[in-house]
Amino acid sequence: MHWTKWSWLASAGVLVVLSVAWVLFSSELLGVSNCPILTRLRPVQVVLAGEADYAEMEREPAMGLFPAFRVRVQGNGLVDWDGERCVATIGRREARIDPQDAKALIERFESRGFCRLCGNYLPDATDVGARRFTLSVRGQRQDVIDQSRRAPEIFDDLYGDLERAAHFDRWIGDVPEQHCRLQ
Numbered sequence: 638m639h640w641t642k643w644s645w646l647a648s649a650g651v652l653v654v655l656s657v658a659w660v661l662f663s664s665e666l667l668g669v670s671n672c673p674i675l676t677r678l679r680p681v682q683v684v685l686a687g688e689a690d691y692a693e694m695e696r697e698p699a700m701g702l703f704p705a706f707r708v709r710v711q712g713n714g715l716v717d718w719d720g721e722r723c724v725a726t727i728g729r730r731e732a733r734i735d736p737q738d739a740k741a742l743i744e745r746f747e748s749r750g751f752c753r754l755c756g757n758y759l760p761d762a763t764d765v766g767a768r769r770f771t772l773s774v775r776g777q778r779q780d781v782i783d784q785s786r787r788a789p790e791i792f793d794d795l796y797g798d799l800e801r802a803a804h805f806d807r808w809i810g811d812v813p814e815q816h817c818r819l820q
Contacts, residue, residue, distance in 0.1 A: 684774055686743035688713040688736070693771040694799050698722055703766055708805045714739045716803045725810025734802060742802045746772045749791050754781045758788045770795065 693709040698721075705721035714736035720726045751772050758781075767784040770792070783792055800806060 684744075684747065686712045686740040686774060690740075690743050690774045691771075692743050692746050692795075692799060693769075693773075694796065695769045695771075697767045697769075704809050705766075706805075706809070708799065708803050708808075710734070710739050710742055710799065710803050712736065712740045712743055716805070718803075718805060718808050720808055724808060726808035730808060732804070734804070738802055742798060743772070743774065745798055746770075746795060747774065749795065751781070751791070751795065752779060754789065754791070756781060758783045758792075768792070768796070 688711070690712040691709050693707065695707040696703070696705055698705040704723045706724050707717075707719045707721075709715075709717040711717070714733045716732040716734055716739075718726065718730040718732070720728060720730075751770070756779075767782055769780060769782045771778060771780050773779075781788070781792070
């Protein structure tokens, strides 16, 4: 068979289409879903956070042994806590941090590539609990759910950043494991 320039281009095009299709449709086989493939090709653009922007983390209980809560840090410095179970502070509480620290936290989510994370990291087992991050900047909202501890390292790094900025360890406290089982 004689290959022409057009034959090579057609073959290369078919390979590209098949590769993209494999990535888009086999992501659940890899333990992830809702992956923003095209976003990974663009450079990360950081928009300065406004007062209404926020970063939020929600943690669901796993086997009834781990803390369940939601914490939101808004660009204006408001920290909104809602403890559900296995935490020292059950219910809603509010606190304030420096608005510049709050905005820096939100901007750090963007600069670290939060927009490039998949929407869902799927579990290997049942009842492992989930952690959900939500980032809302300029009316654009993105959720990332880790149900399996498979999310990239950035997920845990951002969890630590949020924990330190919001000082939510004061509300989690040190709840004994046997107390969690009774709640």
